[in-house]
Amino acid sequence: MPLVITFLAGLFMAVQFFVPHEIGVTVYRGMLDWAMIVASFALVLGISSLLRTHWEKIRRRRRDWPYSIVAIVSFFLMCIVGIGYGHQPGTVFYWIFDYIQVPLDATMFSLLAFFIASAAVRTFRARSVEATLLLVAAIFVMLGRVPSALLVMLGDTGVGQWLYDFMPDASEWVMNVPTVAGKRGIIFGVSLGVIATALRIILGIERSHLGGGGGGGAVGP
Template identity: 45%
Template sequence: MKKTVPLIITFLAGLYMIVAYFVPHPAVANSAQQMQGWEIIIVAFTLVLGIGNLVQVHYGKVRGRRPGWFHSAALLACLAVMAAIGTVWGVAEGTVYYWLYDNVMAPLSAAMFSLLAFFIASAAYRAFRARNKEATLLLLAAVVIMIGRVPLGPWLWAKLPWVGGHWPHALDQLTQWVMDVPNTAGQRGIKIGAALGAVSMALRMLLGIERSYLTTGGGS
């Protein structure tokens, strides 16, 4: 009961989505679309799990006055204020929620990710050291893309003696070729491989072979 019914629900829901892909009848298509709408609603509720976990961890820290409790209190206050303001007064442009997004969340997000620009330099040094053939290819591809895709690159290339004069667009062409041929081939191989892996995992779930998502709670 505790595991059999969920396994049947998984199988039937998945099977219906596969059937709907091949059966173009409006009744099937409409019901499949309806079910996708249901899924969106349930997924919205699952946000509660993540938020609940976040609150549990940080509330415990505040209650026990553990080191860094002040920061956890700030986190909980920001979460409550943003969620309450957005839920009660709306999320449209011109609201307090929008103002907080523009002046707190967006600057923090941009600053946090731009911080990586400093650390990526040392990471690049470690990754790009030309120790073998493969690392050299990685280095060359990254350098060609970084130089070729910014205005400074072609400008510097044109200033190079002899090469710049004879082949002024060679850097642009090389960058485009790297993107179109070897990069596309590599990305495509990864995409096909990952898709085949995802499909086989999905089939394992539908057939009840993979059950790790049912580990919550006991029972059989």
């Protein structure tokens, strides 16, 4: 039965794209809404897994268990104020989002600036042609984004001024030509891979999402 459901749902969505009839479009939109409803229930499963992990940590008094209480309380607090009092601007939910979640999110990711820089120092050594290309492209893009750094480093000399004028254009060219070429090759490969995998799922060849384990496992009733 799951394979039939997958096949019918997949076939309808793939074929409907080429049949822009009013009925088809209505059913198509309805199906997307259905998928959103089902996926929202799946979120509960994910959240239950998160809560269970933290609950087990608290119950067994594992290392750093008090922080799990913080995580669970934060979660329920957010749910209560968001579901109980709305999520529009001016609500407590929005205040928590503005003054707790956004700063935490931005700071967490900004922290990566330090780690990525130290990783770059360790890995960006021009040992081969490939590594040199990687290094040069990264430097061009970084300096092209902030050319004033060149004036700080080299001073307002002839070379500094020339590089200040040259680097943004060079960076733009690196981004628009060789980078696009490399990325486009990857995108083509990924796209063909997506299509092949989607076809395998629709035709029931790929069943790992059902717990069947790849090509041909049993999938139950």
